[in-house]
Amino acid sequence: MTQTLTPPGEKAGGQDAGPRVARGLLAAGGVLLTVALTFLGLLAITFVIGRVVPIDPVLAVVGDRASKETYDAVRLSMGLDDPLLIQFGRYVGAVLQGDLGQSVATGRAVASDLARVFPATLEMATIGILIGVAVGVPMGVLAAARQGSWVDQVIRVVGLAGYAIPAFWLGLVGLVLFYAKLRWVGGPGRIDLFLDGMVPARTGLLLIDSVIAGNWAALRSAASHIVLPATILGFFSLAYIARMTRSFMLEQLGQEFITTARVKGVPERVVIWRHAFRPIRVQLVTVIGLSYAGLLEGSVMIETVFSWPGIGNYLTTALLNADMNAVLGATLVIGAVFIAINKGSDLLYRLLDPRART
Amino acid sequence: MTLLSVQDLRVSFPRPSGGRVEVVRGLSFDLGRERLGIVGESGSGKSMTGRALMGLIAPPGRVTAQRMQFDGTDLTKLSEKGYRALRGARMSMVLQDPKFSLNPVIRIGDQIAEALEFHTTLSAAARRAKVRDALEAVRIDDPDRVARLFPHEVSGGMGQRVMIAMMVVLEPDLMIADEPTSALDVSVREQVLAIMDDLVRRRGMGLMLISHDLNMVARWCDRILVMFNGEVVEEIGPGGLQAASHPYTRGLIASLPKLDDTRTELPVLDRAALARVNAEVRP
Numbered sequence: 206m207t208q209t210l211t212p213p214g215e216k217a218g219g220q221d222a223g224p225r226v227a228r229g230l231l232a233a234g235g236v237l238l239t240v241a242l243t244f245l246g247l248l249a250i251t252f253v254i255g256r257v258v259p260i261d262p263v264l265a266v267v268g269d270r271a272s273k274e275t276y277d278a279v280r281l282s283m284g285l286d287d288p289l290l291i292q293f294g295r296y297v298g299a300v301l302q303g304d305l306g307q308s309v310a311t312g313r314a315v316a317s318d319l320a321r322v323f324p325a326t327l328e329m330a331t332i333g334i335l336i337g338v339a340v341g342v343p344m345g346v347l348a349a350a351r352q353g354s355w356v357d358q359v360i361r362v363v364g365l366a367g368y369a370i371p372a373f374w375l376g377l378v379g380l381v382l383f384y385a386k387l388r389w390v391g392g393p394g395r396i397d398l399f400l401d402g403m404v405p406a407r408t409g410l411l412l413i414d415s416v417i418a419g420n421w422a423a424l425r426s427a428a429s430h431i432v433l434p435a436t437i438l439g440f441f442s443l444a445y446i447a448r449m450t451r452s453f454m455l456e457q458l459g460q461e462f463i464t465t466a467r468v469k470g471v472p473e474r475v476v477i478w479r480h481a482f483r484p485i486r487v488q489l490v491t492v493i494g495l496s497y498a499g500l501l502e503g504s505v506m507i508e509t510v511f512s513w514p515g516i517g518n519y520l521t522t523a524l525l526n527a528d529m530n531a532v533l534g535a536t537l538v539i540g541a542v543f544i545a546i547n548k549g550s551d552l553l554y555r556l557l558d559p560r561a562r563t
Numbered sequence: 564m565t566l567l568s569v570q571d572l573r574v575s576f577p578r579p580s581g582g583r584v585e586v587v588r589g590l591s592f593d594l595g596r597e598r599l600g601i602v603g604e605s606g607s608g609k610s611m612t613g614r615a616l617m618g619l620i621a622p623p624g625r626v627t628a629q630r631m632q633f634d635g636t637d638l639t640k641l642s643e644k645g646y647r648a649l650r651g652a653r654m655s656m657v658l659q660d661p662k663f664s665l666n667p668v669i670r671i672g673d674q675i676a677e678a679l680e681f682h683t684t685l686s687a688a689a690r691r692a693k694v695r696d697a698l699e700a701v702r703i704d705d706p707d708r709v710a711r712l713f714p715h716e717v718s719g720g721m722g723q724r725v726m727i728a729m730m731v732v733l734e735p736d737l738m739i740a741d742e743p744t745s746a747l748d749v750s751v752r753e754q755v756l757a758i759m760d761d762l763v764r765r766r767g768m769g770l771m772l773i774s775h776d777l778n779m780v781a782r783w784c785d786r787i788l789v790m791f792n793g794e795v796v797e798e799i800g801p802g803g804l805q806a807a808s809h810p811y812t813r814g815l816i817a818s819l820p821k822l823d824d825t826r827t828e829l830p831v832l833d834r835a836a837l838a839r840v841n842a843e844v845r846p
């Protein structure tokens with residue numbers, strides 16, 4: 206890394222810190238405001254969906270054998286005859302208090318269901334994206350630096366495989382080979398049955414909860430269960446990330462400033478990582494963010510094959526049972542994840558690209 | 564004293580249809596600590612000549628020469644590592660457009676310091692001082708501020724001065740400038756050339772100034788090689804512009820607009836005469 210030529214403590218261009226702090230606060234306020242507005246828009250969408258679908262929320266509560274009087278009473282108490290704007294206001298208020306309604310299928314509050322299933326997906330997706338980035342980025346860089354070499358060929362094959370192989374097939378083959386035959390990994394589920402519920406849920410992330418509880422048997426079991434599905438997710442995201450990294454890098458390596466670097470007698474490793482890779486970090490942030498958001502939606506295929514109690518599974522079950530509150534709640538969580546990742550990569554963007562900073 | 568001696572330099576690329584096409588065809592010249600101009604129309608092989616000398620033609624491009632000697636070093640036998648030690652330290656090259664030739668995400672000072680980083684063992688503070696000197700040498704008044712800027716924050720003229728600073732920071736013996744002003748605003752061209760010329764003379768460097776502008780090259784160079792179609796078709800010594808005889812050169816001279824010009828139509832290159840000459844030279 207180059208060290209900046211600015212002596213530490215001396216800030217570029219400004220003696221007066223006051224206005225800069227004010228500007229920073231203003232920018233932060235702006236970001237919060239847009240996030241809030243986007244979230245409100247998301248709520249409006251889920252609210253409208255909830256009204257439009259031909260599922261009677263009253264029936265869902267009273268059952269289809271209730272008398273007319275009970276039905277009407279419940280309908281009144283649910284406020285379904287109030288003006289839409291009031292209903293929307295009530296909905297927003299409820300959501301802000303963490304009340305997403307009851308799930309018909311599980312009989313529990315949707316919010317507490319989501320608090321259980323989302324961390325399961327989050328844990329798997331995070332490990333998946335870490336694998337995807339840690340392997341995919343260097344692979345893509347290497348493939349671009351040695352265009353046509355064996356690394357490049359491997360990337361092409363992996364990229365194709367990432368497109369062509371269905372996730373459930375890879376999951377099944379993986380289970381048969383590494384679980385049933387070789388016994389290298391744990392089977393379906395998040396943890397061995399006899400350890401289930403042994404660690405108190407603090408974060409909902411089983412690996413971290415096991416560490417907090419100091420339960421190493423649980424940690425080992427949870428790790429052996431997550432490694433295969435997370436690696437498969439990682440494979441798909443690395444195929445995508447490597448392919449994108451490679452094409453971003455090739456674009457940079459054709460630029461004139463790469464010639465400038467070589468003219469200066471800079472070693473090739475520095476040409477690649479400093480001169481070509483630095484400018485693409487911004488684009489990579491977007492690609493990685495998108496890929497991560499995709500994984501956080503919950504891969505239904507992988508969650509089904511591995512009986513993973515994640516949000517993808519939950520949403521699918523809810524859809525099949527016409528469990529509207531659960532569907533809307535899960536949609537809300539996924540939407541919020543997208544907003545968060547979008548804003549996060551926006552901020553990183555500004556941090557990484559001097560041209561976007563001004 | 565000869566700094567660079569080139570004989571029968573050839574650069575070729577594979578043709579998609581098979582075989583190879585030569586874009587530099589048997590170039591020979593000697594360069595001392597003087598200013599040599601290379602002019603020629605677009606595609607005549609000027610840039611490829613410069614890049615071949617810098618060892619920057621990547622496969623499948625191929626460079627051959629009977630002799631390519633730089634200050635006692637045989638460039639034809641030099642490894643990539645050996646070349647890397649020369650580049651930036653003993654020979655350097657100013658590229659055309661600072662908008663593209665400077666890295667957009669690295670501070671200007673860091674980009675200038677880079678040559679020092681890999682060719683010297685100077686401390687960070689010593690490097691900083693050298694960067695400041697280099698920026699001052701290209702007449703940038705507030706070098707400390709400019710060093711902290713990113714390339715998009717400076718003008719084209721300033722960008723090209725930064726580029727020159729970057730290429731002279733280690734005081735190389737040879738500098739190649741490939742169309743150093745053609746991307747710049749007309750108003751700053753002369754200034755940039757004057758700065759470059761001043762540095763070259765004061766430090767006793769050899770300069771190879773590549774351009775398609777015969778007029779400009781004639782003003783700033785001691786000698787001129789006129790290239791056409793990958794070959795040198797004429798060499799013009801000091802003040803010898805009017806004596807030039809090759810039809811291509813004559814065409815270039817005739818098409819130079821003059822201040823007292825009353826012609827309504829500029830003459831065009833006499834390609835028929837050129838073809839005759841070429842036919843005589845090449846069986």
Ligand SMILES: Nc1ncnc2c1ncn2[C@@H]1O[C@H](COP(=O)(O)OP(=O)(O)OP(=O)(O)O)[C@@H](O)[C@H]1O
Pocket residue numbers: 576577586603604605606607608609610611612624775
């Ligand atoms: N990678 C390549 N493969 C094949 N041909 C190439 C390649 N690079 C350059 N050429 C050809 O080499 C010839 C000489 O190019 P060069 O860039 O040296 O011209 P130039 O004299 O610098 O022209 P200009 O004034 O436009 O910069 C051109 O005809 C060009 O098409």
Ligand SMILES: [Mg+2]
Pocket residue numbers: 609610611741
């Ligand atoms: Mg050129």
